Amino acid sequence: MRCKVDYLVIGTGMAGLIYALKVADHGKVCMLSKTNLDDTATSVAQGGIAAVMYSPDNYEKHIKDTVGAGAGLNDENIVRITITESTERIEELIDWGTQFDKEKTGKYALAKEGGHSEHRILHHKDSTGFEIQRALSERVRQHPNIEVFEDYFAIDLITQHHMGMEVSRHNNIVCYGAYALNKASGQVETLLAKTTMIATGGIGNIYQTTTNPAVSSGDGIAMAYRAKAQVEKLEFVQFHPTSLYHPGERPSFLITEALRGAGGILKTKKGELFMHKYDSRESLAPRDIVARAIDNEMKLSGDEHVYLDARHLEKEAMINHFPKIYAKCLSIGIDMTKDMIPVVPAAHYSCGGIKTDADGRTSIQNLYATGEVASTGLHGANRLASNSLLESAVFSHRAALEVVKDIDQIPYEDKLPDWDFEGMKLNE
Ligand code: SIN
Secondary structure (H helix, E strand, O other): OOEEEEEEEEOOOHHHHHHHHHHHHHOOEEEEOOOOOOOOHHHHOOOOEEOOOOOOOOHHHHHHHHHHHOOOOOOHHHHHHHHHOHHHHHHHHHHOOOOOOEOOOOOEOOEOOOOOOOOOEEOOOOOHHHHHHHHHHHHHHHOOOEEEEOOEEEEEEOOHHHHOOOOOOOOOOEOOEEEEEEOOOOEEEEEEEEEEEEOOOOOHHHOOOEOOOOOOOOHHHHHHHHOOOOEEOOOOEEEEEEEEOOOOOOOOOEOOHHHHHOOOEEEOOOOOEOHHHOOOOHHHOOHHHHHHHHHHHHHHHOOOOEEEEOOOOOHHHHHHHOHHHHHHHHHOOOOOOOOOEEEEEEEEEEOOEEEOOOOOEOOOEOEEEOHHHEEOOOOOOOOOOOOHHHHHHHHHHHHHHHHOOOHHHOOOOOOOOOOOOOOOOOOO
């Protein structure tokens, strides 16, 4: 057995890190990364994190925008919880050392993105996720109760099934930890845990083009499904309208929606405006509408991309707010202050996933899920821009508060067999 802990956390993006930091004051934590601690979708998130910070914004407006973007298929109770807890969670991230951009007045500089009726996106230039990951990773690495196993690939959640018992979705299924492949030794090891949190992120890499890093390959959802956890709404896959058109590059480089929020305008390859035909909010409509509009224009014209035009925007402000995008475009010969940026939709976010309640509980006892892998009900059919990092902050916090309550009452299941693929009967 490789470890015996109170809290096993699979995945090291923002959702897993926040949860780990919060439960670590109540017991031993083991975190697994398939590669390394900072190789996560959080690290490449550009635009920011949505939250209600100042008037004239308020919770009701953010709730309305979230439900509007989600086509009304959101769980309104979950939406309300998320939005009304947003300000507190942002304050916590700031206390933990995250630096968001500020205006000269000292107030936080808030950007606007598609589907938002107000400026409410906190950001760190165009590398917001990287900054959040930096602040949280530093704390995790220093915490004496958290051990991080890098290059460990979780392959199966351990339930009664592995002890030879019949398991069906109607039984009380219990999770006892996970089997994970130690990539260095080639051995599958047993990780025994009182509670297990899946925070493995999304599924982008099952598509030909995606903005997600290679680690977002859907194996967390697959593992939970094999263990007979309830999964839902997997049909709601969000395509980001503007990934950089650069054939052969994988993952696709994201051109943040905040660039449209700053005034960037979509045009056809011929340089013609088209978004007015699809939505009165034009280039700042919610991203499902914009992605479908671009797809339609590409089908009508036969072109392989459209353009995002930022040439009319103030040069210094552009370079200062979007240094990463500016540098990336320049590296392939596009100066976004003089040239239009070729863009195309790419798979970006899974709105569905492992079904959880308002405290991160799945349908399996002692198994929790948080972040993109979870389906909390916040997003409905389409996620409002920059609501995902917020969802991670809110539900990792809530799950942590819940899971620590009964941890002393949960026994370890010491009779777990070693991983035996040959002898493993399929859990059908
Ligand atoms: C973006 O910066 O456009 C992506 C942010 C998000 O997916 O919410």
